[in-house]
Amino acid sequence: MEDKPANNFLQAIIARDLANGTVQEVVTRFPPEPNGYLHVGHAKSISVNFGLAEANGGRCHLRFDDTNPEKESQEFIDAIQEDIRWLGFQWHGEPRFASAYFQQLYEWAEYLVQQGDAYVCDLSADEAREYRGTLTEPGRNSPFRDRSIEENLALLRGMRANQFAEGEKVLRARIDMASPNMNMRDPILYRIRKVTHHQTGNEWVIYPTYDFAHGQEDAIEGITHSICTLEFEDHRPLYDWFIEHLPVQSRPRQFEFGRLNPSYTVTSKRKLKQLVDEGHVAGWDDPRMPTISGMRRRGYTPRAIRRFCEMIGTTRSDGVVDVAMLEFAIREDLNENAARAMCVLNPLKVVLTNYPDTAEVFTVSNHPSREDLGERDLPFTREIYIDADDFREEANKKYKRLVLGKRVRLRHAYVIEADEAIKNAAGELVEVRARVIEGTVGENPADGIKPKGVIQWVSASEGRTAIVRLYDRLFIDEAPDKGDKDFLEHINPDSLITVETAWIEPSLAEAVPEQGFQFEREGYFVADRRDHSPQVPVFNKTIGLRDSWSESA
């Protein structure tokens, strides 16, 4: 099934190009550098690139832009592929690698030298910076700018043949040191890096820069629409310059869209890495991380993430998207698709004094409207646990839970009435004595006194215990990523609260890792992908239910 085309400026461009024959088939690409894990911002880019290709009968390549081996690794290559597949996208053919084009790229570098369009420069990094000028002052020509073609060619070959030290020489394009666009001030094409590359081993000691590589990679693959984020806009003249000055086989064009900035989160790779390296989170897939793998472990679904990307649209304006939109997307999906179950996070024992020791088993539906989600057995016993927040000795009218002398409905079971609050020597509440009202399963009390509310419960003898991790947003600040502020100072100290002994109904012990549930009245939870087992159930809170009732009553 093809999705209907999105309504955005990129789709409009593609539709026009297809209509007037500028392109026969749309070919896009998602080009991550394998130097980190994918995050929610990449999800948008993936959705844009794969989505546009899919909606227009084209194809999308996955290409690792591995031109800087120092920071890259196979671990990231594997993780990136897994994340894209998990999101539900399939790239065309095999994954591609920029490194597979190194020989071609090098030959084009020699071509440029031969055309007099590139030269080997001996300026040090510091000197080069000085020569480059500033935003408001033009740069100066490098003293090596006018070497002969022969000399340049010999030097470039020497660079490749490992005859120079790192930093000793670079290859630069001869464009215009006075250009108001810094990218055109004789940009660097090749630098010497004597490191082993994860794909090409020790075959190369010189590596192409992003600018010299990206457009040509696109041309090699026949990419028609090379879509990237706004910060590359200034690079487009250079992208086009290479395409025009090189004998490439096709003419890709670059288009830019605004990157995704969700509120209350950071998405810079540097900062995410810091969170991991300094132990502020448990790893790249910590459920609080905005990484794809983190969201996955948190219980987000591919469908919700894709829906979110659809919701936010694709434009050239860069703003901050309220995370509430992401939260809406996951609630919408889970409300529709997650089975319901009961879990008591803060247990308070309730003894039903008029109920026998023998258990009763109710068969209850797993979803209020999805019959196809089936039913389950729910044992009811004389002793149960309810949440301590659901009982008060006295309360005002607005409190719709259990109150001494009043009634409440136990979800899927009886209406009960509280008779007595038992306390320990310290005066702390330890137990509630209550009575079931006969004949109230599926019925209202015969005396006409209806309970005001419904609460969840778990059988004390038949239930099981579980570890439940309550996650909240990682940052308190709405824009921790903004400006130079120290984002670490805005970490939410309560972003993870672990409940070591929560009570879950027996059916939940059969949950399989990554299975999502709604724990009624609490929120959506998922069996942890790594730590959950039938012996020690572990659930992660994905997101709470919408709550229009303030606890401050």
Place this chain on the structure above:
RNA sequence: UGGGGUGUCGCCAAGCGGCAAGGCACCGGGUUUUGAUCCCGGCAUUCGCAGGUUCGAAUCCUGCCACCCCAGCCA
């Protein structure tokens, strides 16, 4: 003070000369054995600002303002 962008409701976002879609959030009200869901209703006389063109402008023109990106041998 150079260059490149962006400015439509608290947030995202349609709109492309004919009289401001939609979603999120929020606020009411109804249904409800989840204070959830669902349903119904409200929510920009105004489109960064100021001029101008036009019968008519968010849409065209001029000027101004705000914010974002660029001075890695990162991508």
